Amino acid sequence: MKSLDIAVIGGGLLGSAFAYGLSKLNRSVGLIDEGDNAIRTARGNFGLVWVQGKGRGMPQYARWSLKSANEWLAFSDELGENTGTTVGYHRPGGFCIAVDEEEFRANLKILAQLREEAGDDGYEYEVVENPALANQLPGIGPEVPGATYCPHDGHANPLRLLRALQEGLDLNGGAYLPHSCISRIVPLGSGGFELYSGGRLVAGCDKLVIAAGHGAGDLAAQLGLAVPVSPVQGQIVVTERSVNSLAYPTNYVRQTDEGSFMLGPSARDVGFDLDTQTSTLRNIVRQCTRAFPYLRDLRIQRSWAALRIMTPDGFPVYAQSAQFPGAFSFSCHSGVTLAAVHAQEVPQWVLDGKIPDAYQCFGPKRFNVPAQA
CATH class of the missing domain: 3.50.50.60 (FAD/NAD(P)-binding domain)
Known part of the structure; x- marks a missing residue:
């Protein structure tokens, strides 16, 4: 013992x-x-490492997420210096992409509510519509109406x-x-x-x-x-490495340091079932290639399912x-x-x-x- x-x-x-x-x-x-x-x-x-869109109905969670995002650089540097393992943290800001007008309006409504709930604390984001969006995200699909950008967002290798x-x-x-x-x-x-x-x-x-x-x-x-707590199944698709470069993480796609693309997200209530579902994987690929059509030219290297933790709210x-x-x-x-x-x-x-x-x-x-x- x-x-x-x-x-x-x-x-x-x-x-x-x-x-x-x-x-x-x-x-x-x-x-x-x-x-x-x-x-x-x-x-x-x-x-x-995501702040955008989090905390609707609970501004304390929005502040908690922002606090952690602001501490992430020093945190990742400390880990790298102490262990020699770099965690691949980058903070260029992130884009929440909408693949159609309905999704775009829904995203803007959520962020407007978050800004209102934040009060004097403020809630920082920027609305970027297509075609101006293509300046930040080259290769973005022509059907994408726009996205919101938050400078506090980033990503790392989990x-x-x-x-x-x-x-x-x-x-x-x-x-x-x-x-x-x-x-x-x-x-x-x-x-x-x-x-x-x-x-x-x-x-x-x-x-x-x-x-x-x-x-x-x-x-x-x-x-x-x-x-x-309850399980929610999420599935992820990973492509081969690509010469294409995505400078910002997004809600649908992010590029790893190795050059491959991770595609998501999905959410299914299937208990503790870890089997992937072809229709779900197809929907992930369809949504992500609408956002970035050049992904259609890449081969899928692997896909899997995992069970994330979810609380009632x-x-x-x-x-x-x-x-x-x-x-x-x-x-x-x-x-x-x-x-x-x-x-x-x-x-x-x-x-x-x-x-x-x-x-x-x-x-x-x-x-x-x-x-x-």
Whole structure:
């Protein structure tokens, strides 16, 4: 059994960001990872560090996303300097493309509401119509009516990010505990917790962070927390490398540092089904080639499906157990965008033993979901 000050359950982007940040503040940190057989939500990550369009109906989330985006450059530089792994972060701003007039009007309505809700904080974006849009996005389709541009948007390589976070944890003296699917949490009368994988005692800890993706709900319920999360399947298409250059990330297409194009997005409610669907892949390709017709000349190299985390309103769920205040649970579907604040802000909450009042809006009480005894 490993004795830890703080244990983090979940080795994806969320858990790795928390563990890395905590390891900078406290060396006795363990990251408990089920392994590659887990339902990795990070597999479906498009790699966007995205502010645009986020937070409608919850301006606190818009501000939280912007805060993280503003911290991302220093965060990525720190990871690169400390681990030698560059995460491919670029922040040229991003375009939210509409492939028809109806979508364009809907996007503008959302951004207008976000700007109104932001009040004095402001909400920065620019409307760019075709053909002027072609100056920024050469090769944009003639049917595209326009796009909105946000200077705060960018993108990174999520796989390199995951690697850098776990390398940083190791360099900071933290422990990585793989092949451990935590199924039972036992609070101790003297304080702290014991964590079991089946009948095997994996670790004991004083404080606990649950960042277990689709397993968070069941684990949190053992500590009296209601964390409503559900799977949403997303599919991604990747093309061969291309000489064409896309200088900006977009909501439909982004180009990787290696030169290939990632095409998306999609969202299907199919439970825990990981099978790709031909009709969905066809729709992705159709939408993306309407936006950028030159993509039709590229071969598809691979495609896959992943199960992303979704909460009832799409916003994060940050919770602390009232019965066992040393236990926290964090769930969200913006693991890349929020990685900077998850690594640099949230660890101090755990050490302080309290989620700040300014972020109580992300608590599960907003759903009126009763906690289990």
